[in-house]
Amino acid sequence: MPSACLYLLDEPHVRLGEARLELTPSRPTYLLVYLACQGAWVERERLADLLWPDSPEEEARHNLRVNLHRARSLPWAEALEVERDRLRFAVQTDVALFRAALGRADWEAAVKLHRRPFLQGFPWHNTPALEDWAALERESLLEAWQQAAQRHAETLQQAQQHPEACRLLAEILRYNLLSEDVLQNYLRAAYLAGQREAALRLYERFVQELERELGLEPMRATQELAASLRRAEPPPMAAPKPPPRIPLEVLRPPRLVGREAEQARLRHSTALLVHGEPGIGKTRLLQEVFPQAPLLRCREGLENLPFYPVLDYLRHHLDTLPDLGPYREDLARLLPEAYPGFTPPPAEPSSARARLLEALARALAPAGRLLFDDLQWADESTLELLLYLHNRGQAWVGAFRTHEAGPALAKVREALHSSGVEELALEPLENSTVQALLADLIGTPEGPPLFSSWLHRQTGGNPFFALETLKSLFENGVLRAEGGQWHTDLDEITQDYSELQIPPKVAEVVRRRVGRLSEAALRVVQAASVVGEGFTPGLLADATGLSEWMVLDGLEQAEQAGILAGTRFVHDVLRQSVYGAVPSTRCKILHAQIARALGTQAEAAVLAEHWQRAGEKGKARELWLEAIHSYRQKGMQTQALVVLQRASETLEASEAGLLRAEVLLELGRFAEALAAVQGVKPQGQTLYQQAKAANIQAEAHIALGQVGEAEKTVQVLRLLLDQLDQQDQAGAIVDRRPFWLIESKVAHYLGQAEAAARLLAPLVGAPARDPLQATILTSLGATYDELGDPERAWPMHQQALALARDLGAKHVQVDICLNLLWSAIALSQVRNDPRPTKEALALGEEALKLGQYGGSEVLRNNLAFAYADLGCWELAREHYEWLAQHAADPSIRCIAWAQLVALYARINLTAQAAEALNQAIASVEQTDLYIAHIRVLISTLKYGNEAQVAQMMPYLRDQNIEPWLQEELEQALAEHAARNGLRR
Known part of the structure; x- marks a missing residue:
């Protein structure tokens, strides 16, 4: 079934494929519109308060259930999700766009999407709270549109599209x-567009309105513009608009936030290695704690220049060099500009290295504590000096990127660890710290919580990424600093x-890290990004054509670079970045190679995804169907729906629609199942598909208490089966069991047990071993x-349950246990032995915990009956009360209310019994x-008044009913007659 899209910034309507459906004012429509605009889960209590704010809680919740049932029947409500305490309608809307x-x-x-104010003119009958909500939404969205329209008008004017800019500005002024x-x-654009007269008329209206509303005259600049238009002279042009300004606080944050513990540890250390991801704030931390200490930076690409960061520092501080005494000549050989005109004698090879280290240490001594940054790019000589300084007692702090440390740094780290030097790992900022950072940048006591959470999610708490994101948002004009506040x-x-997008600058940081890999390692990482997680060297070797040794080398490189950690990516942003950079043709080939290499090792859904991305839709289709079938058999219907959504582009529309309806049936979402199957277009369907559709409709009608509709549908089904019998099937075997099963079920609900038995008996001997046979x-x-x-009956239920358990078919186990309970009650009466009922109760409670399926409500009903x-x-009452309040099936609700009447009367809850009877009759x-009708009639005869x-x-x-129920009805009729002096 095509996805729906709500248009609320236009004439209110829904697009369902090619069809346009107008929104009609009703509470089910209000409910869906509100949920669609929220996009997320909404508590039932909130919805009840919005729609019925003046009603008692129970009445409001009852009204919500009724209207929810009606909403589900709307053809565009397929995406509605319902849970016990909350609802969600995750459907596309033009508001979200x-x-x-x-x-x-x-x-x-944005301008094109906002065709008219939000739900303008849409009537909200007797729902003042929702009407207030819509008014606030309308005002907020209109204000946002005005801002966007002004920005677009500026772009149009810059592009010399003056008529379009004029029209848009006039629309804002409207x-x-x-x-x-x-x-x-507008006045400037109107002149350039040749629309002087219209502009002057609008100006006069503005003058009058300004005087009437505010008692003011137009500003001088506005009057001069109007005067220019009257004289048909070019109006004074506006001053060039300055480019968007990035606040200085973002460019240079005033202080370090959220590193108090790390700062304390640094202050109390003599030597410490600090490491973390790029952008995590290592350099800023060092400079914040030791603002006067010299910073010696190692440089990428200069790793082969001995002592580069030390010499770079000393060259800038030649005038402060101390007297090195006998080590002067050692430094002069390395840094001749320190001693112009001095020619040192040749060095003694055996002592030259040690003397040079000592000379450098003495030259650096006056600086006090030293800060070495980016040690991942340090040359071996600098690292050797670092170790020498530590042994000499010089205070220092070194910083490096966690996943970019090379072998030389690893060797020195090991030596430093042996000497007692500790390491400090900088972790990403917490959400609360990001909020505090924003408060600091904006200059407010508290950072904006929603925006802070978004920034934390998108940047992973990395300060550099966070600041780069803020800069980009300011540069693009999305974020603005106005009046001491930030706004979007x-x-x-x-x-x-x-809705905000991550700027490309942040992604560039990720791409840079990947770009350092060798060609072979890059191929390995690309293949790993296609696999996702759980890749093995053998699988990647098959996908890349490399040997396993080369793959292992590539994996090691990627792990050292902080891209991979074992058989997964360090962060999914990394995997997405790698995957997004793989050329499309290469990507398809990789997916196909991985699918072949996985063979039968992977789940069908995984293989289907690879084949689909490889463009092999035929292979993907079969695997998607296999996956859906497998999930259904395992009782994972919700997962089956998710897979079906992904598989829809490889399946025919009718095939996908019927499958969806079947799964919804199994989940107990009967109204949705009926809507789904009715939404499948009959054109192009085979006879078998038409029969299947009729079968699903009949099942849904029964579950919704519409037995008459189910009987009509079964009659249509018989005609289709006759045509199937006459049609040449070319040797194809069509499984007729589902069709005979539904016919027997309708006969059962019509009280025709013997007819149902005749339909089912021939099917029991079938050799099939599947959930349907159970x-x-x-x-x-x-x-x-x-x-x-x-x-x-009893052994048949037991045999069926054993088969369903063996197959892992949870929803079938639920259906069997509800029948088992009914059978157990009768068997206990026949045998005068309560053990079958007790055994069935234990099995039923266990099955109820398997999940919410189509038969779950009937199972709970039968549990309640068995407890009674x-x-x-008390146990019976607990189950019946749950059903009366929450059951989706109106037949079950009706029966539950009827049974509660007797239960309440038994424990002298007279008022509750009367209310339950009212609810039962109403349902x-x-x-x-x-x-269900007979159940309510029995309760009414026993406990109702004459009017009821x-x-x-x-x-x-x-009409035929089961003998035990007929007996109970006869007894109720006789008691009522005797109580009222009537003759039957």
Whole structure:
């Protein structure tokens, strides 16, 4: 089924594929619109308060359930997700697209998306809270559009597109005529567009409005512009707009935030190695703690120049060199400019190295503590000096990038560790620290929490990435410093700033690290990015054509570079960066090679993903179907839906739609299943697919209490099966069991147990070993229970449960246990032995914990009935109360309310019993399941008043029901007649 898109910044409507559906004002529509705009999960309590703020809590929640049921039936509500305490409708909207355009500073796209104010003119019948919400949204979105429109108008004027700029500025003034800066731009654009007369008329309106509203005259500059237009002279041009300004605080943050413990440790150390990721703040930390200490920087590309950072420092401080005494000549050989005109004698080879180290140490001694930065690029001589300084007692701190340390640094680190030198690892900033950093930069007591969370998520708490992101946002005009605050056009309309985009500068840092790898290592890392996680040297060797030895070497390089950690990427941003840089043709080849190399080692869904990305849709399709089938068998229907969504582009629309409907049925999302199958276009369907669609519709109708509709659908199904029998199947074997099973189920619900048994009996001997066979076994057992033969039914349910457990089919286990409970109650009565019921209760409670499936509500109902049969009233009441409040199936809700009447009356909760009876009678109209009607009628005859009995008596029809229920009905009728002196 095509995905829906809501248009709320236009004439309110929904696009569903090619179809356009107008939004009609109703509470189900209001509910979906609100959820769509939120985009995230919303608590049921919040929705109930919004839609029925003046109603009691229980009534509001009941109204919400009713309207939620109606909302699910809307053809564009497929994406609605419902949980016990919250809802979500993750559907595309033009509001979200508008926010995303603002987030990437695409002013033109934002202007085009905002065709008219948010839900303008849309009626909100008797929902004042929602109407207030919509008004606030409208105002915020309109303000954001005005900002975007002004920026786009500036771009149009720069591109000499004056008529379009003029039209856009006039549109802004239509909503805010008193915006004088916009009016000035409009007057200039109107002159250049040849629209002087229209501009002057608008100016006169502005003058009048300004006088009436504010008692002011236009500013002098505005009057001069209007005068120029009257004289048909070119108006004075506006001063060039300065480029977006990056606040100085962002360019040079005033202080270090969030490193208090690290600073304390540095202050109390004599020698310490500090390491962390690039941009984590190593240099800033060193300079913050020791602002007067000299910083000796090692340079990338100069790793082969001995003592480079030391000599670079000394050259800039020749005038402060101390008297080196006998070591003067040793330094002079290395640094002749320190002693002009002095020619040192040749060095003694045996002592030259030691003397040189001593000379350098003495030259550096007056500087006090030394800071060595970027030691990953230090030459071996500098590292040797570092060790010498430590042994000599000189104070220093060294910093290096964690994953870029070479062999020479590793050797010196080992020696330093042996001498007691410790290391300090700088970790990314916490979210709270990023918020404190922003507070510091903005100059406010607290940083903006939502924006801080977004910045932390996007940059991983890396200070450099965070600052580069802020700079880019300022450069692009997305972020602005105004009035001592920072603002974006999203501030009033975003949920979490997720619309903002990471600037390319940050990604460049990642690409640089990858670029240092050798060609072979890069091939290995590219293949690893295609695999994702869990790659092995053998798999990567097959994918790259390299030997395993070369692959191992490449993996080692990548790990040293901080790209990989074992069989995964250090951070997914790294994997995405590598993967995104692989040429598309090469990427397809890699996916295909990896799929072949994995063979049967990987799950079907993994292989399907690789083949799909390789462009091999035929191979992907078969594997997607296999994966979906496997997940369904394992009871992982939710995962099956996720996989099905991904697989949809390789499946035919009708195939995907029917599959989705089947899985929704298994999940107990009956209204969604019905909507999904009804949304599948019959054109192009095979007879088998049409039969399958009818089968699903019948299942959904039954689950929704629409037995009459189910019976009609089964009649259509019989006709389709007759046509299938007549059609030449070319040797194809079509599994008819699902069709006969649904026909038997409809017969069961119509009270035709013998007909159901005749349909099922021939299927039991089939050799199939699948979840459907387990369902057939338990269904036949259920018909024997209805026919009063639990001794025959009981072993069939047990056999079915054993098969379903063996197959791991959770939803089938639930269906079997609900039948097993019913059978156990009858069997316990026949044998006068409570053990079958107790055994079935334990199995039923266990099955209820497997998850929420199509049969879960019926299982809970049967558990409640079984507890009541054993006299466990509180346990029965607990289950029935849950069903009355939460069941999606109206038939189950109806039965639950009816059973609660007797339970409340038994423990003298008279008021609750009366309310339960009212609820039961009210819910009768929501189902045409006759058993539910009889249940309510029995409770009404026993506990209702004459008006209620009169209301329910039309539901007493000449229709077959199970003997035990018929007996209970006869008894209730007799008691009612005796109580009222009536004759039957």
